[in-house]
Amino acid sequence: IFSFSFFFFLNNSFAPLVTIVGALQGNNSDIISTVEFNHTGELLATGDKGGRVVIFQREQESKNQIHRRGEYNVYSTFQSHEPEFDYLKSLEIEEKINKIRWLPQQNAAYFLLSTNDKTVKLWKVSERDKRPEGYNLKDEEGRLRDPATITTLRVPVLRPMDLMVEATPRRVFANAHTYHINSISVNSDYETYMSADDLRINLWNFEITNQSFNIVDIKPANMEELTEVITAAEFHPHHCNTFVYSSSKGTIRLCDMRASALCDRHTKFFEEPEDPSNRSFFSEIISSISDVKFSHSGRYIMTRDYLTVKVWDLNMENRPIETYQVHDYLRSKLCSLYENDCIFDKFECVWNGSDSVIMTGSYNNFFRMFDRNTKRDVTLEASRENSKPRAILKPRKVCVGGKRRKDEISVDSLDFSKKILHTAWHPSENIIAVAATNNLYIFQDKVN
Amino acid sequence: MLSKGLKRKREEEEEKETLAVDAWWLDPGHPAVAQAPPAVASSSLFDLSVIKLHHSLRQSEPDLRHLVLVVNTLRRIQASMAPTVALPSVPNPPPAPSMDDNLLASSDAALSASVASLLEDLSHIEDLNQAPQPPADEGPPGRPIGGAPPSLGALDLLGPATGCLLDDGLEGLFEDIDTSMYDSELWAPASEGFKPGPEDEPGKEEAPELDEAELDYLMDVLVGTQALERPPGPGR
Numbered sequence: 312i313f314s315f316s317f318f319f320f321l322n323n324s325f326a327p328l329v330t331i332v333g334a335l336q337g338n339n340s341d342i343i344s345t346v347e348f349n350h351t352g353e354l355l356a357t358g359d360k361g362g363r364v365v366i367f368q369r370e371q372e373s374k375n376q377i378h379r380r381g382e383y384n385v386y387s388t389f390q391s392h393e394p395e396f397d398y399l400k401s402l403e404i405e406e407k408i409n410k411i412r413w414l415p416q417q418n419a420a421y422f423l424l425s426t427n428d429k430t431v432k433l434w435k436v437s438e439r440d441k442r443p444e445g446y447n448l449k450d451e452e453g454r455l456r457d458p459a460t461i462t463t464l465r466v467p468v469l470r471p472m473d474l475m476v477e478a479t480p481r482r483v484f485a486n487a488h489t490y491h492i493n494s495i496s497v498n499s500d501y502e503t504y505m506s507a508d509d510l511r512i513n514l515w516n517f518e519i520t521n522q523s524f525n526i527v528d529i530k531p532a533n534m535e536e537l538t539e540v541i542t543a544a545e546f547h548p549h550h551c552n553t554f555v556y557s558s559s560k561g562t563i564r565l566c567d568m569r570a571s572a573l574c575d576r577h578t579k580f581f582e583e584p585e586d587p588s589n590r591s592f593f594s595e596i597i598s599s600i601s602d603v604k605f606s607h608s609g610r611y612i613m614t615r616d617y618l619t620v621k622v623w624d625l626n627m628e629n630r631p632i633e634t635y636q637v638h639d640y641l642r643s644k645l646c647s648l649y650e651n652d653c654i655f656d657k658f659e660c661v662w663n664g665s666d667s668v669i670m671t672g673s674y675n676n677f678f679r680m681f682d683r684n685t686k687r688d689v690t691l692e693a694s695r696e697n698s699k700p701r702a703i704l705k706p707r708k709v710c711v712g713g714k715r716r717k718d719e720i721s722v723d724s725l726d727f728s729k730k731i732l733h734t735a736w737h738p739s740e741n742i743i744a745v746a747a748t749n750n751l752y753i754f755q756d757k758v759n
Numbered sequence: 760m761l762s763k764g765l766k767r768k769r770e771e772e773e774e775k776e777t778l779a780v781d782a783w784w785l786d787p788g789h790p791a792v793a794q795a796p797p798a799v800a801s802s803s804l805f806d807l808s809v810i811k812l813h814h815s816l817r818q819s820e821p822d823l824r825h826l827v828l829v830v831n832t833l834r835r836i837q838a839s840m841a842p843t844v845a846l847p848s849v850p851n852p853p854p855a856p857s858m859d860d861n862l863l864a865s866s867d868a869a870l871s872a873s874v875a876s877l878l879e880d881l882s883h884i885e886d887l888n889q890a891p892q893p894p895a896d897e898g899p900p901g902r903p904i905g906g907a908p909p910s911l912g913a914l915d916l917l918g919p920a921t922g923c924l925l926d927d928g929l930e931g932l933f934e935d936i937d938t939s940m941y942d943s944e945l946w947a948p949a950s951e952g953f954k955p956g957p958e959d960e961p962g963k964e965e966a967p968e969l970d971e972a973e974l975d976y977l978m979d980v981l982v983g984t985q986a987l988e989r990p991p992g993p994g995r
Contacts, residue, residue, distance in 0.1 A: 403819075
């Protein structure tokens with residue numbers, strides 16, 4: 312059993328918070344499609360295939376219930392996107408939430424962006440804990456009074472009420488994407504954000520919904536020449552002029568919006584030369600980058616392709632500085648994974664708050680963590696059977712050879728339908744959220 | 760856009776470039792090639808990829824990333840299946856290699872053409888979705904989001920599932936045309952019979968033989984000076 316100092320959790324000293332978003336039977340619309348902590352970690356948002364957003368809030372510390380500190384409870388639930396029908400193309404636009412991104416908090420209300428394939432929406436989530444009472448013209452139920460019965464006047468007063476959290480759509484950014492939106496990213500100026508689809512990236516101002524600037528367009532004049540698509544994009548955490556986008560060919564481009572209005576020409580181009588000994592017909596597919604994330608420091612970017620996670624230094628374009636094998640035992644199974652389309656699965660990756668640990672998901676409800684300093688890694692499982700209250704998560708191991716040890720699982724026994732594509736890490740604490748199909752797990756480091 | 764049956768000429772430079780860059784499987788000394796699965800496995804991979812491509816294209820809105828990756832993989836597989844003498848490690852050559860090669864060659868060109876046309880159509884169909892008043896930026900930098908002129912290209916090879924006005928070919932368009940004019944006895948001697956056809960194929964169809972007197976008669980009928988009478992027989 313690994314024992315880590317300092318970072319490693321892998322427990323849940325609170326009952327692991329297993330929340331089923333939607334029906335208990337777990338129909339398709341409950342499948343979680345995105346998970347994101349806000350900037351303080353107080354809130355955790357999930358989006359699902361049915362277009363719903365569920366926000367969890369962390370319990371405040373309380374002297375009475377000290378053991379309950381850190382539990383996340385449902386704070387707000389709302390329907391962000393509805394299925395739409397595009398009459399011109401005669402097809403349905405899915406309501407599945409592809410991404411949620413929080414805005415930094417600037418007043419009492421919370422703001423987040425949520426997007427499906429075509430439309431981005433800005434939602435305001437605010438609390439109401441007082442209501443006015445003592446109207447003159449209405450009675451307490453809201454019915455109009457007969458004016459003849461009103462003999463005195465009074466000033467309505469605000470009285471406390473049960474906390475009500477309401478979500479209202481404040482902006483709808485529509486009709487700017489021909490292709491499917493895969494990423495949204497809030498700029499560090501907090502005034503603009505970008506949305507990226509397969510071929511284009513648009514820049515928006517939060518206040519303006521009927522215009523957006525196209526800043527990247529890789530659509531070839533002749534679609535015959537299309538060989539590459541945009542897979543993810545993100546703004547630099549501090550430099551509001553800088554962003555990166557990744558491609559299906561395993562490349563990352565860094566662009567500077569000061570250089571030109573149209574960032575078709577990159578400032579930096581990150582690509583690792585192909586390893587000739589590993590070359591196969593599937594080389595391109597497994598090199599396709601499914602997620603790209605800046606480190607909190609802004610010095611590094613992390614990319615996820617099918618088999619690895621790579622860390623790149625922004626100052627070195629010709630190869631990553633670190634490569635971590637997520638599930639290399641799948642390399643010999645690529646043909647089967649191509650056949651069942653698993654090879655096209657898009658896994659995300661996340662940094663911890665101090666950029667010292669990175670995490671990503673795998674199959675069989677496994678997820679992996681890599682400590683960049685000690686070079687140790689661990690495989691954990693998000694499942695109800697293994698998540699008893701106060702239990703420490705046990706590291707898992709996949710056996711590739713012949714002899715399988717007692718607690719190991721063989722490659723052929725892996726369940727490829729149980730994939731962990733979406734994970735999130737609290738911005739400052741060792742709390743992680745892991746989405747396993749339609750279940751959400753939240754794990755926390757044991758507090759000694 | 761190509762219609763059915765036409766092969767696209769492969770650019771020589773393109774071909775050379777492809778071989779230069781991606782020809783590792785032709786190098787018998789290459790470790791991956793030495794352990795390469797036999798050509799038969801490649802052909803099943805090829806079939807699988809074609810099935811995936813078809814399946815992807817049959818979606819109402821194909822996943823572009825999936826499509827592009829499958830197409831690129833398919834091109835790699837196709838290129839590797841091209842006939843070559845430099846590959847000694849194939850233990851069981853595929854049966855009827857010459858026929859396969861011809862099929863491959865023709866399917867390569869046809870596949871490229873169909874994939875190209877489909878991608879082109881995707882872009883046209885997608886562009887049809889542009890809002891009537893696309894958000895345009897006025898003045899400062901950035902490209903305004905505009906719509907491209909919608910036009911559907913011909914879809915070949917992949918069948919009616921992809922749906923196209925011209926699926927049945929040009930002939931289908933003419934089936935609804937009223938051909939009763941051509942069926943009239945006016946035009947043909949009763950003994951000869953007359954094949955009712957939708958279009959006049961110049962040079963192919965036998966023109967009914969009309970002598971000068973008959974022509975005059977017909978002109979009069981058309982002009983209305985003479986009532987319709989029994990058509991004159993031949994050789995009057």
